[in-house]
Amino acid sequence: MAVHVVSRRRSAVSVENAHPGAVVVDVTSRGPEPWVRLSPFYPHGGIPVPFTPHVTGASVEGIWQALKVFREADVDLAKLRVTGMTGLKRTVRRFGEVLGHRAGAHGAELLPYEEARRRIYLPVYRWVLENRVVDEVAALRGLATGRDVVLLDYTTNGDIADLSSPLSHAALLRHHLCGTWPAESATDRGAGSEQETVAG
Numbered sequence: 001m002a003v004h005v006v007s008r009r010r011s012a013v014s015v016e017n018a019h020p021g022a023v024v025v026d027v028t029s030r031g032p033e034p035w036v037r038l039s040p041f042y043p044h045g046g047i048p049v050p051f052t053p054h055v056t057g058a059s060v061e062g063i064w065q066a067l068k069v070f071r072e073a074d075v076d077l078a079k080l081r082v083t084g085m086t087g088l089k090r091t092v093r094r095f096g097e098v099l100g101h102r103a104g105a106h107g108a109e110l111l112p113y114e115e116a117r118r119r120i121y122l123p124v125y126r127w128v129l130e131n132r133v134v135d136e137v138a139a140l141r142g143l144a145t146g147r148d149v150v151l152l153d154y155t156t157n158g159d160i161a162d163l164s165s166p167l168s169h170a171a172l173l174r175h176h177l178c179g180t181w182p183a184e185s186a187t188d189r190g191a192g193s194e195q196e197t198v199a200g
Contacts, residue, residue, distance in 0.1 A: 003144060003174045008152040015150060022148035025140065027170050029085045031152070034136050040064070040125060040169045041085040044132040049080065050120050051104030056080070060124050060169075061088045064101075067120060069110055071096030077105055117160050117167055122184045125169060129176050140177060 006015055008028055015024060025031070027038040036042060040060035049055045049063055057063040057080035065088050066079035073095040082088055092098060100110035101120055111119060129137055143149055151170040158171025160182045175181045 002148040003177050004148065004150045005156045005158065005168055005170045005174055006150050006152055007156055008154050015152075019148055019150050022150045023143045024150045024152065025143070026152040027173060028153055034139070037133050037136055038129075038169070038173060039085070040128075041088060043083040043085065044128060045083070047124060047128060047132075049105060050123060051107050055105055057124075058083050059085075059088070060121070060128055063124050064121055065090050067101045067103075067105070067116075069099045069102050071099060075102050075105060080105075113163050114161055118182070118184050121167065122160070122172070122182060125172055126176070126181065126184075129173070137173075137176070140173075144177070 004019055004022070006018070008026065008030075012024075015022075025035050027035050029036060029039040029041040031039065037044070043058040043062075045056070045058050047057050047060065047063060049057050049067075057066065059082070062079045062082050066077055067075055068090055069075060070090070070092070073090070076090060079088060079090070098113075100112055101116035103109040103111050103119070140149060151173060153168045153170030155166045155168045156171060157165045157168050158174065160167065172182075
């Protein structure tokens with residue numbers, strides 16, 4: 001299965017030239033149905049919040065933003081209840097530098113950026129892939145039979161340890177489709193799954 005992750009900002013002609021004959025699928029929050037459901041902004045609802053029994057969030061991005069802790073603001077659990085795909089972001093410009101992500105809605109531990117990606121973002125998005133978009137994932141596998149698939153995202157970074165740019169959910173989707181899901185804890189690292197290059 002050949003799956004590539006490409007910037008949504010590239011022209012259709014550029015994508016076609018780089019990947020002739022490929023099926024192009026926009027999995028961003030601006031993508032069409034049903035692929036928009038693969039966006040971390042999509043409000044599926046009932047998504048378990050890590051380290052927080054019996055608490056759920058509407059979207060992956062809502063959970064990620066809710067647990068973020070800034071110099072001038074702690075967690076914002078209201079983000080767990082946002083059912084639209086806007087009004088989710090919490091920014092450094094407004095709240096000061098990010099200190100980390102809280103390990104749970106009421107947890108005492110603050111996780112650094114990479115650790116938060118592994119222990120919050122990855123398991124939450126994987127849960128959505130396994131429980132909320134099973135049909136869409138199956139459809140992508142069907143499209144990839146005998147053809148390349150190009151997943152469009154605004155970012156293309158698929159390396160959990162690369163903190164210089166935002167993590168691409170399309171790259172995580174690619175990992176899921178290709179069976180190379182990154183390690184979600186320190187003890188699982190070193191398997192080498194992340195060394196595979198994601199096309200950009």
